[in-house]
Amino acid sequence: MSDKLLEIEINHSLKTANGTLPMEISLSVPVGSILAVTGPSGSGKTTFLRQLAGLAQPRSGHIKFGEQLWLNTESAFNLPVQNRRIGFVFQDYALFPHWSVRANLSFALDKGAGREVIDELLQAVDLVELADRKPHQLSGGQQQRVSLARALVRKPDLLLLDEPLSALDHSLRASLQDLLLRFHRKFGFTMIIVTHDLGEIFRLSNQVIIIEDGKILKQGTPAEVYLSDQDISEGIIIYGEVLSCQKQKENLLLRALIGQHIKEIYVPLHMADDLLPGKSFALRYNPGDSDIMLIKN
Amino acid sequence: MDWQPLFLTFKLATITSLILLVIALPVAYWLAFGKFKGRGIVEAVIGMPLVLPPSVIGFYLLLAFSPSYWVGAWIENLIGVRLVFSFPGLVIASVIYSLPFMVYPLRAGLQSLPVSLQDAAYTLGKGRFETFYKILLPNCKPAILTAFVLTFAHTVGEFGVVLMIGGNIPGVTKVASVAIYNEVEALNYAAANQYALVLFAITFAILLMVYSINNRLLRVRQTA
Numbered sequence: 001m002s003d004k005l006l007e008i009e010i011n012h013s014l015k016t017a018n019g020t021l022p023m024e025i026s027l028s029v030p031v032g033s034i035l036a037v038t039g040p041s042g043s044g045k046t047t048f049l050r051q052l053a054g055l056a057q058p059r060s061g062h063i064k065f066g067e068q069l070w071l072n073t074e075s076a077f078n079l080p081v082q083n084r085r086i087g088f089v090f091q092d093y094a095l096f097p098h099w100s101v102r103a104n105l106s107f108a109l110d111k112g113a114g115r116e117v118i119d120e121l122l123q124a125v126d127l128v129e130l131a132d133r134k135p136h137q138l139s140g141g142q143q144q145r146v147s148l149a150r151a152l153v154r155k156p157d158l159l160l161l162d163e164p165l166s167a168l169d170h171s172l173r174a175s176l177q178d179l180l181l182r183f184h185r186k187f188g189f190t191m192i193i194v195t196h197d198l199g200e201i202f203r204l205s206n207q208v209i210i211i212e213d214g215k216i217l218k219q220g221t222p223a224e225v226y227l228s229d230q231d232i233s234e235g236i237i238i239y240g241e242v243l244s245c246q247k248q249k250e251n252l253l254l255r256a257l258i259g260q261h262i263k264e265i266y267v268p269l270h271m272a273d274d275l276l277p278g279k280s281f282a283l284r285y286n287p288g289d290s291d292i293m294l295i296k297n
Numbered sequence: 298m299d300w301q302p303l304f305l306t307f308k309l310a311t312i313t314s315l316i317l318l319v320i321a322l323p324v325a326y327w328l329a330f331g332k333f334k335g336r337g338i339v340e341a342v343i344g345m346p347l348v349l350p351p352s353v354i355g356f357y358l359l360l361a362f363s364p365s366y367w368v369g370a371w372i373e374n375l376i377g378v379r380l381v382f383s384f385p386g387l388v389i390a391s392v393i394y395s396l397p398f399m400v401y402p403l404r405a406g407l408q409s410l411p412v413s414l415q416d417a418a419y420t421l422g423k424g425r426f427e428t429f430y431k432i433l434l435p436n437c438k439p440a441i442l443t444a445f446v447l448t449f450a451h452t453v454g455e456f457g458v459v460l461m462i463g464g465n466i467p468g469v470t471k472v473a474s475v476a477i478y479n480e481v482e483a484l485n486y487a488a489a490n491q492y493a494l495v496l497f498a499i500t501f502a503i504l505l506m507v508y509s510i511n512n513r514l515l516r517v518r519q520t521a
Binding site for chain 1: 411413414416417418419420421422423424431432435436
């Protein structure tokens, strides 16, 4: 990390299912750090990322990466996306379906740039043998690695990732997180990743912001944001997904997926309306007293 | 049987479709992704030939092309070609008449591609034009093929417009559909049947070919 900052000030109006919301995000991140962006869907995370990339323009705002000005709506300055040295990993990977893996990467080369970087990256993401395959002949994890490698061909200053690992299973996630950290160490880019996975936030990021309804709700290191939380000091929070529930006398027997394990939990019957199979939940459990509270579902 | 009207028909259809492909690609791109006011007006104008009787279009083109009126005189002065009752006139009329058949499938094809493909190309430093011909076009081949063939077939089937502005000059403007009409008028049903049968068979063969190719392309995509 350096003393340089990525300074962001964005004002926009966010179109949501419930009408338009004012979006106001003001933030500065040390260049070279990893910022996680999280929050409920529809809260403006993807819009934020696209505005940073230059794929969308906020109504007004100011973005500066180190010494380089990217956006200043007051002076009507907007550095085009092509000139903001960024890499973008899309949620749907956005691989070019008509080209091989190698061609997907080569397309990203700037004019006159050496081709060695393609082989290096293919090796780094372990895809040398699959370099001649088309994207549809690859698995999800492999496609994601291609998309990551492609985003790194131009050696970006800022790597933006929009829920890149959400479609992958746990073991693949872990190996891709490793890969991201390795690349981050090697290339030293600034990284902004949108994710819903708490483990991922702690594993990858130095900074996290929670965006809700277009505004930053909380900001800090993952520990500051999540561990000093009152919810924690008052007990343990269990995040999970309901698989089945069954009424048993005064209690509800909940079978839920917690992490990668199926657990049985007895909760008070009054929660029965909120806990339905397929729903995700957060329960607060106080070891001191036997009270279990539903804090989110 | 005189093959000339059939030959002329396919010559007209080929030239019209090629010209339209060049014109319609930017128009379709603009309609698919452009942000501008008055889109409705542009769309309505392009779509007019779908609903207007061909004789209406033919009538106004006849006025526009005729050297007795200022537009026709001006064009004739400018390019030195008289458009009315001539092959170039037929081509221009067909281009206007078949425009929606080229533009709409192309636009639908472009719009059906994930937006992230374009965005990805931009984030990789590529401009709009390079993104268009290297990424978007190769990925909407079925739409291009459909548009081309619909335009071709529609031009082959043209009758009203051609009759209005082209008339019936053998080897110049007498296309197959007009020839059929003439033969029927002359109660020469056998000759009319020959033309009709050839048009029928060729048109069916073309459509069959397109749908098989498109199905194959789509299958490749679906297994993706």
